[in-house]
Amino acid sequence: MGKLQIFGFTRSRAMRTLWLAEELGLDYEHRLTDEDGLDYLAINPSGKVPAIADDGLVLTESMAINFYLVKKHGGDLAPRDLAEEAKMLQWTFWAMTEVEAKALMIMFCRVLRPEEERDEAAADTGEADLQKPLALLNEALAGRDYLVADRFTVADLNVSAVMSWLKLGRVDLSRYANLTAWMERCLKRPAMVNLLKS
Ligand SMILES: N[C@@H](CCC(=O)N[C@@H](CS)C(=O)NCC(=O)O)C(=O)O
Structure with missing residues (x-):
């Protein structure tokens, strides 16, 4: 199982996903889109951040990402019903x-x-x-x-x-x-x- 990767610089909409990952205590890798050798457009063709890669799932749209992560990991931040x-x-x-x-x-x-x-x-x-x-x-x-x-x-x-x-x-x-x-x-x-x- 690959570690969760979160793409996008902190002072952007990626912040809300990084914040959630910290709240949930997730083990993740924070990656920047201009990293050497990374073809970010293959991950998000719009070039925008954030995006995540998690166990083969690539997901964009900050709020969809946050609902995915909170539902996957549960805890107090997640909906109970x-x-x-x-x-x-x-x-x-x-x-x-x-x-x-x-x-x-x-x-x-x-x-x-x-x-x-x-x-x-x-x-x-x-x-x-x-x-x-x-x-x-x-x-x-x-x-x-x-x-x-x-x-x-x-x-x-x-x-x-x-x-x-x-x-x-x-x-x-x-x-x-x-x-x-x-x-x-x-x-x-x-x-x-x-x-x-x-
Ligand atoms: N609706 C998208 C918007 C993403 C977005 O526009 N991100 C900005 C950073 S806050 C971006 O990547 N801008 C660079 C660009 O437009 O190329 C989301 O919530 O994830």
Whole structure:
């Protein structure tokens, strides 16, 4: 049996898969796509990260990878029944479709692009558009520590990984107390903190 291989640099969407692998205590190999002798396009023809290779299975799409790994290895992060799984998928799809693209756009327009290519107006519009989804998430977290169950699950990991782009994009979250407390709870977990040190 080959060791699980996770492809993609840490500060990318590969982070959510590396984070999960750390949470699950998996024995894995972290590989970069520009590694000497590696034909990454044969693994993922889009060239994007992350991808994994596991026992002959090659899988792309960060959130599909995370559901595969958590269901394969089980434990507290995994769904315990169909209803939990459905809610975990619901929140994961929600983050990907309602938040991720805008969060990335803001991060690039405000912080990551070279100064002369930044676009504060586009970032401000994106931030205004995100107020509804952010208020919804904040409300969903009222009176609870985690999104789906009374424990940290793959839903919290997936959604907070998307939300972490907002922090990097300097989006003002100060009016969303439940959301910021939950993000702190998730993003300060030892597995994530250690990953960011590496
Ligand atoms: N929907 C994909 C998106 C993957 C993606 O766009 N990854 C970025 C890094 S965060 C990438 O590889 N970009 C390089 C490129 O577009 O060529 C997923 O969630 O895995």
